[in-house]
Amino acid sequence: MTYERTNIAAMQGYVPGKQPESSDTIKLNTNENPYPPCAAVMAALLQVSADSLRRYPPPSADGLRDAAAKLHGLTREQVIAVNGGDELLRLAVTTFVEPGAPIGMLEPSYSLYPVLAELHGSPVVRVEADQDFLPPADLAARMNAAGVRLLLLVNPHAPSGRLTPAARIADLARAFSGVLLVDEAYVDFVDPKLGHDVTALVSQFDNLLLLRTLSKGYGLAGLRVGYGLGAATLVSPMLWKSRDSYNVDAIAQRLATVALQHSAQASETWRLVRIERERVQQALCALGFQVGNSQTNFVLAYAPSGAQARRLQSELEQRGVLVRYFGGPRLDDALRITIGTPEQNDRLLANLRELLPAA
Ligand SMILES: Cc1ncc(COP(=O)(O)O)c(C=O)c1O
Numbered sequence: 001m002t003y004e005r006t007n008i009a010a011m012q013g014y015v016p017g018k019q020p021e022s023s024d025t026i027k028l029n030t031n032e033n034p035y036p037p038c039a040a041v042m043a044a045l046l047q048v049s050a051d052s053l054r055r056y057p058p059p060s061a062d063g064l065r066d067a068a069a070k071l072h073g074l075t076r077e078q079v080i081a082v083n084g085g086d087e088l089l090r091l092a093v094t095t096f097v098e099p100g101a102p103i104g105m106l107e108p109s110y111s112l113y114p115v116l117a118e119l120h121g122s123p124v125v126r127v128e129a130d131q132d133f134l135p136p137a138d139l140a141a142r143m144n145a146a147g148v149r150l151l152l153l154v155n156p157h158a159p160s161g162r163l164t165p166a167a168r169i170a171d172l173a174r175a176f177s178g179v180l181l182v183d184e185a186y187v188d189f190v191d192p193k194l195g196h197d198v199t200a201l202v203s204q205f206d207n208l209l210l211l212r213t214l215s216k217g218y219g220l221a222g223l224r225v226g227y228g229l230g231a232a233t234l235v236s237p238m239l240w241k242s243r244d245s246y247n248v249d250a251i252a253q254r255l256a257t258v259a260l261q262h263s264a265q266a267s268e269t270w271r272l273v274r275i276e277r278e279r280v281q282q283a284l285c286a287l288g289f290q291v292g293n294s295q296t297n298f299v300l301a302y303a304p305s306g307a308q309a310r311r312l313q314s315e316l317e318q319r320g321v322l323v324r325y326f327g328g329p330r331l332d333d334a335l336r337i338t339i340g341t342p343e344q345n346d347r348l349l350a351n352l353r354e355l356l357p358a359a
Helices: 006-010 039-046 050-054 062-072 085-096 112-119 139-145 166-175 199-203 232-242 250-261 263-286 309-318 342-355
Strands: 026-028 079-082 103-107 124-128 150-154 179-183 208-213 226-230 298-302 321-323 334-338
Touching: 006 112, 026 334, 026 342, 039 250, 050 250, 062 079, 062 226, 062 250, 079 085, 079 232, 085 112, 085 150, 085 179, 085 208, 085 226, 085 232, 103 112, 112 124, 124 139, 139 150, 139 166, 150 166, 166 179, 166 199, 199 208, 199 226, 208 232, 226 232, 250 263, 263 298, 263 342, 309 321, 309 334, 309 342, 321 334, 321 342
Parallel strands: 026 321, 103 124, 103 150, 150 179, 179 208
Antiparallel strands: 079 226, 208 226, 298 334
16 A cells, blocks of 8 residues: 555655765765865854754845845845755746646756656656757757746756856747746856856846755755745745745854855865866876866766776775766766865776776
8 A cells, every 4th residue: 555646656766876984985976065165154153053043044044045146246036045956946846837737858967857847747848958968959949849837957067067158048048938947056166267157147037047056166065055046026936935934944044144155265166176177087088088078066977988887887886986877878888977186086097097907
């Protein structure tokens, strides 16, 4: 006897990357920042008062929303604070999609998207990413034709790391007739030389919602906090109707506010990651991997011919180095490898050198 709804009973559920027990393990499988949050955040943690824990937190997290609004030159009404970016995805689904109506996404992309659609009883409209993992030119037209009301687009793209330029995002928002959620989980790691910033577009398009998280750029994956940016009319129903009453806890609100106020410190970690990204990419290519351009804190590396990505992943794991293997169309030969500290990356590369005898 099962009491589950039929769609829940039929579904698999999201499979998160492994979290090792041992601190010796090199964890390059879930795209965490290899560097800790800045000193001001840790100081704020020590100052959390018993009273702030006794009480409920500010329900709409106004202090955190103000800090995010200031950082992006927006207003508080254009910001919603969430319990990790994943909560924003769930809120967007429950707020903007009639149960059973289709949800659109590129294939491949973040593997949580189809799980959220299944939970909602919604079919998924998948459009294959182009050769370079970017949205094809007819994406909006195909989504409109399929009656999609919410299109989930991760940019920079996961798992490839490729960046869709801001002008293309604007074109998509203009052409798509539903809500375009651009998941910017990894945007902090984009090379500043590219001048990529789509935040101003939320004042221009009332159907554009941006997802931001402090899990990656700010080294706060354990805190579970992020935010959404969008037109006040898009934010308001999630903020005042579909969100849990106290969705972001008191500690998360306080620490995230401090983190955003000290974003210059976090940006130093982004710079270090970018330097290592370049080095790891070159070293992997020298080992025979094919690695495309990444603007994130990970690379998608296609195994040299003769070496199987799945086998490499499990052999690395036996040696205490975790990387992610997805498999499936276009990813069968690929490993997604998070950029770690220089020492962690050295260990990854040394192990790969041993495992690839011909290299
Ligand atoms: C593409 C993408 N979007 C969103 C998230 C959500 O991150 P969080 O819920 O930790 O903020 C992740 C986390 O891995 C991700 O990879």
